[in-house]
Amino acid sequence: MADVKSLLAQFEEISKNPQKLVKEYVEAGEKVIACFPIYTPQPLVTAAGMVPMGIWGGQCNPQLAGKYSPIFTCSLLRSCLEFGMTGVYKDVSAVVMPIICDTFRGMNSAWRAGVPDIRSITFIYPQNRKDPGARDFLIEELKAVREALEDISGNTVTNEKLQTAIRLYNRKNAAMRAFCRTANDHLDLVKPADRHHVMKAVTFLKPERAVEMVSELTAALNAEPVHRFAGKKVVLTGITCEPDDILGYFDQCGVAVVGDDLAQESRQYRTDYPSANSGMESLALHWFGVKGCSSAHDDNNTARGDMLAAMAKEAGADCVVLCMMRFCEIEEYDQPSVITQLEKAGLMSFSIDIDQSTSDSGQALTKIQAYAEN
Amino acid sequence: MFAAGIDIGSTASKAVILDGDGQVKAKATVPIGTGTAGPERVFGQVMELAGIARDDVAWITATGYGRFSFEGINDQKSELSCHAKGISHLLPGTRTIIDIGGQDIKVMRIGDKGQLLNFVMNDKCAAGTGRFLDTMAKVLDVEVSALSGLSFQADEPAEISSTCTVFAESEVISKLAAKIRLENIAAGIHKSVARRVASLVQRVGIQPDVAMSGGVALNSGLVRSLEEEVRCHIRVHEDCQLAGALGAALFALHSMRNCESYTG
Amino acid sequence: MGETPEVKKAKRPLPKSRVMLNALVDSIYQAAWDAEAKGEPVGWSTSIFPQELCATFDIPVLYPENNAAGVAARHDSPRFIATSEGELGYSNDICSYARLSIGMAHQMACDPNYEPPAVQRMPRPTFLLCATNSCFELLKWYECLSRELDIPIFMQDCLFNYGDAKPAKHWVAYGRSQIEHNIKRMEEFFGKKFDWDKFLEIQKISVENARLFDECVMMNDRNPSPLNGFDLFNYMAPMVVARGRRETTEVLLQLKREIQEHIDNGTTTFGSAPQKFRVDWEGIACWPNLGYNLKSMKKYGVNCVTNGYVGAWSLHYTPGSLDEMAEQYMLSSTNVVNTATMMGKRADVANHFQCDGMFCHINRSCKFMTYHMTCGREIVEEKCGIPVVFFDGDQADPTIFNEAQFETRLQSLVDVMETNKEAKQ
The missing domain is CATH 3.30.420.40 (ATPase, nucleotide binding domain)
Structure with missing residues (x-):
């Protein structure tokens, strides 16, 4: 069995070089479908015999994207548009775009104007999740996604193929959750950046490969003695917590990340596809099971803050760090209520800026250090 | 040693x-x-x-x-x-600290032993920072240290509504062009910074005593504006910087x- | 919408239609206060929610977006925005209408010395109506109001039409399901039966008003335009707050008569300055700066003869058809359709109105509308061959707008329009 260190290095390599992976897939004759955050029906892509890969922008100062995308809009989607316009995504067969916020309404237009050569499969999640008509609507909406994927792949997505894919994705979710639990017993080996690389790499890997690699890592960790971590522990929330520098600051200040609600990380793996009459229904019901997410309306209006407080307490953290994606308004609307709920639960919290367009994160270090020192 | x-x-x-x-x-x-x-x-x-x-x-x-x-x-x-x-x-006895640095505004709530209990900082925008004051002083063609004295001579502080440094700069230029007194513009600049800082102070919640730290605290004109905005006395030590x-x-x-x- | 100080300062008395409009709006606020006094339900609603429902139940509803515009136009927004950004900790990146209204709701609920705006005071609501057609931020905003005031939301999720075709069958079915389900929930919440006959009546009036409003908007295609384009911002008010009322029909009929009079007499509310350039204004008004904008534009002889925003309440359906009604609420807002659809339509309108240019408000509060402009600019340039110029501003937050930038951009627009005119001659 490979040792923990070399396994973690593999994840880091994948997490940092998704383009290399795309090239490998494409050279092997496979088609890649790029999936925008947060929730895309990836089992459909797998069932159509193609490879779904997450796209998360990246550190860049957009030059071309500004033509279509106002400077005061989501930093992550601006980099995605920049990458689309500069050919970074040229090898993918299509992108899947869920309209989950106003910036996606804009991206839908901006992508068509700026990246006309990469087909966009757009769909929309119903926000009135308690309405009796929402489920049927979503099934029909997902059928259109299925049709587009069938068109691109030339394969038919049967119910059987879809159900098999769904089971695989639920296994992946379970493997990710198991890894997160185990990692907390080995915080000496799994540093904040390592944890992030595992979570992010999995968004690029084929699901079966992800299950295999993550399970191997978890097993390797379980073989190590449990480490009693004496430092401070935090839970992260937000869209992403990147780049590595920021996660390095946590480590540098002796702070461990023991849980997360990041859209790029655990939010992906928190909710399973429930069993249902058909694969399509199961995909739709997944959306109705999403809880505590800024992109899914919930009648329980303190759900997210309460969930984060419970997560932190369970993981032994005394603080939740809000990683605020620059100009992500859906997260900004949640911010005050989340802070209030955490305060009520006796937990500390602070916010750091996540901005893909700048490498200056000195203020984040100051804040993390101030938290660690007191 | x-x-x-x-x-x-x-x-x-x-x-x-x-x-x-x-x-x-x-x-x-x-x-x-x-x-x-x-x-x-x-x-x-x-x-x-x-x-x-x-x-x-x-x-x-x-x-x-x-x-x-x-x-x-x-x-x-x-x-x-x-x-x-x-x-x-x-x-001693301070519970809330306001520090206007060159590029950051920090508001801190502290305990009786000087330990940090809670804090907020501005986002990545120069509005309300020391840098903002420097830029405005340059536009007025005065030393930044002169802003304080000027502002005390104001009779009708000018309204500087933009928070963006670039826009505020052009607002100040147009006030100069409109022959508005330097003193009133200086007071307006202070008011604009004070509003921005007060907004952060509200987030942490004011608990007396409130003190100001950092070199900007030597600008007593600004401290006065800030006191008006947060409606509370602000202590300043001569060695605040x-x-x-x-x-x-x-x-x-x-x-x-x-x-x-x-x-x- | 809000009366601007400039309108108040007008030398001439208000036209009769405006007097009627103001009386109508006042009566709607009064009805809300009367209900509050009796302990009856009062709603706050997004501006393009199916108002037909509460109108049928005869439950008063007020509109925070409309109210925020008025408060901002009277330069009273900063104190509410300050509460949101300060005490409550909201980022200044979120919509300024939201910051204003959340701040106001908080003051209403928590401040015993709450000082309401001078006019158009809103009572505290007991329920919320939220349609997602204008934007997704509305939903996040109403979630905050729901938390702040501890009251329920009735939602009409009006899906964003990302494609080029009309809403598909399953979209309409979801829309219809929501209307039906909301009626049921409202029957329980209000403790009243829904009167389907009255509903039909209100639908008829609403459709008639939408038709009349569109007619008034279109009458401005004459040269010179009978209306100063900003006038239309004012006449949106009845369409927002009283689309299903007979009184609104009266206001619009009166307005139509007044416009016709102007056309017949060759006069205009733009004033005596010549209308040298006809411009399409895109985006919501900069309410805190409306007076300055108007003054500057008059100085250069620029009249905004049309804008896309006022068409947002143009809801046309066959009374009695829930499907058509549901579909219309997924089509009417500028922000519920994609850029190709929206800006394609705007280009056609700009051509019809013989516009010389397009002046776009890059509104910090309205991200998607800004995308329409950045992504749609090429469509307009291609279809109309007119210059498209942007300026920065905001609908309610006075800290974003800059007079110097506005005038410079306006002047450069005028320069290009002048050059184009010369070239044509």
Whole structure:
């Protein structure tokens, strides 16, 4: 069995070089479908015999994207548009775009104007999740996604193929959750950046490969003695917590990340596809099971803050760090209520800026250090 | 032996030396910050003032934006912890600290021993920072230190509504063109900064006593504007600009003593 | 919408239609206060929610977006925005209408010394109506109001039409399901039966008003335009707050008569300055700066003869058809359709109105509308061959707008329009 260190290095390599992976897939004759955050029906892509890969922008100062995308809009989607316009995504067969916020309404237009050569499969999640008509609507909406994927792949997505894919994705979710639990017993080996690389790499890997690699890592960790971590522990929330520098600051200040609600990380793996009459229904019901997410309306209006407080307490953290994606308004609307709920639960919290367009994160270090020192 | 604290900010460098009993032996300020000769100069100055050599300093703690770039330090602390420590030493009883730095506004809630309980900082925007004041002073063609005196002569403060530095600059230029008195513009600039800072103060919640830290606190015109906005008296110590360096020196003293108790 | 100080300062008395409009709006606020006094339900609603429902139940509803515009136009927004950004900790990146209204709701609920705006005071609501057609932020905003005031939301999720075709069958079915389900929930919440006959009546009036409003908007295609384009911002008010009322029909009929009079007499509310340039204004008004904008534009002889925003309440359906009604609420807002659809339509309108240019408000609060402009600019340039010029501003937050930038941009637009005119001659 490979040792923990070399396994973690593999994840880091994948997490940092998704383009290399795309090239490998494409050279092997496979088609890649790029999936925008947060929730895309990836089992459909797998069932159509193609490879779904997450796209998360990246550190860049957009030059071309500004033509279509106002400077005061989501930093992550601006980099995605920049990458689309500069050919970074040229090898993918299509992108899947869920309209989950106003910036996606804009991206839908901006992508068509700026990246006309990469087909966009757009769909929309119903926000009135308690309405009796929402489920049927979503099934029909997902059928259109299925049709587009069938068109691109030339394969038919049967119910059987879809159900098999769904089971695989639920296994992946379970493997990710198991890894997160185990990692907390080995915080000496799994540093904040390592944890992030595992979570992010999995968004690029084929699901079966992800299950295999993550399970191997978890097993390797379980073989190590449990480490009693004496430092401070935090839970992260937000869209992403990147780049590595920021996660390095946590480590540098002796702070461990023991849980997360990041859209790029655990939010992906928190909710399973429930069993249902058909694969399509199961995909739709997944959306109705999403809880505590800024992109899914919930009648329980303190759900997210309460969930984060419970997560932190369970993981032994005394603080939740809000990683605020620059100009992500859906997260900004949640911010005050989340802070209030955490305060009520006796937990500390602070916010750091996540901005893909700048490498200056000195203020984040100051804040993390101030938290660690007191 | 002596303990030293050095605060390397974005626009100024400050240093404080404490003797073994925690008494301030010397303090110095140089008006240039990180990335310049400022840190070396201020440290040289403060040792000269104290009449000591570098070898006499047993522990150096650095803080401020340039805290990682100074050679020969023993450790470094965040400026939040240092301002909290420094102010609570200078002005015991303080519970809320406002620090307007060159590129950051910090509002801190502290406990009775100077420990940091909660804090907020501005987002990445120069509105309301020391940098904003510098830019506006340049437009008015006065020294930034002159803004305070000017603002006290105002009879009808001008309204500067833009928070964006670039826009505010053009607003100030148009006020100048409209022959609005410099004094009223200076007061308007202070009001604009005060509003921005007050908004952050509300987030942490005001708990008296409130004190201001950092060099901008020497601008009493701004302090007055800020008092009006937060509706509360704000204490300012004459050494407010040195609060960060003092806090760092106090941390250094603590480490020095710990170290001595190990070795001695 | 809000009366601007400039309108108040007008030398001539208000036209009769405006007097009627103001009386109508006042009566709607009064009805809300009367209900509050009796302990009956009062709603706050997004501006393009199916108002037909509460109108049928005869439950008063007020509109925070409309109210925020008025408060901002009277320069009273900063104190509410300050509460949101300060005490409550909201980022200044979120919509300024939201910051204003959340701040106001908080003051209403928590401040015993709450000082309401001078006019159009809103009572505290007991329920919320939220349609997602204008934007997704509305939903996040109403979640905050729901938390702040501890009251329920009735939602009409009006899906964003990302494609080029009309809403598909399953979209309409979801829309219809929501209307039906909301009626049921409202029957329980209000403790009243829904009167389907009255509903039909209100639908008829609403459709008639939408038709009349569109007619008034279109009458401005004459040269010179009978209306100063900003007038239309004012006449949106009845369409927002009283689309299903007979009184609104009266206001619009009166307005139509007045416009016709102007056309017949060759007069215009733009004033005596010549209308040298006809411009399409895109985006919501900069309410805190409306007076300055108007003054500057008059100085250069620029009249905004049309804008896309006022068409947002143009809801046309066959009374009695829930499907058509549901579909219309997924089509009417500028922000519920994609850029190709929206800006394609705007280009056609700009051509019809013989516009010389397009002046776009890059509104910090309205991200998607800004995308329409950045992504749609090429469509307009291609279809109309007119210059498209942007300026920065905000609908309610006075800290974003800059007079110097506005005038410079306006002047450069005028320069290009002048050059184009010369070239044509």
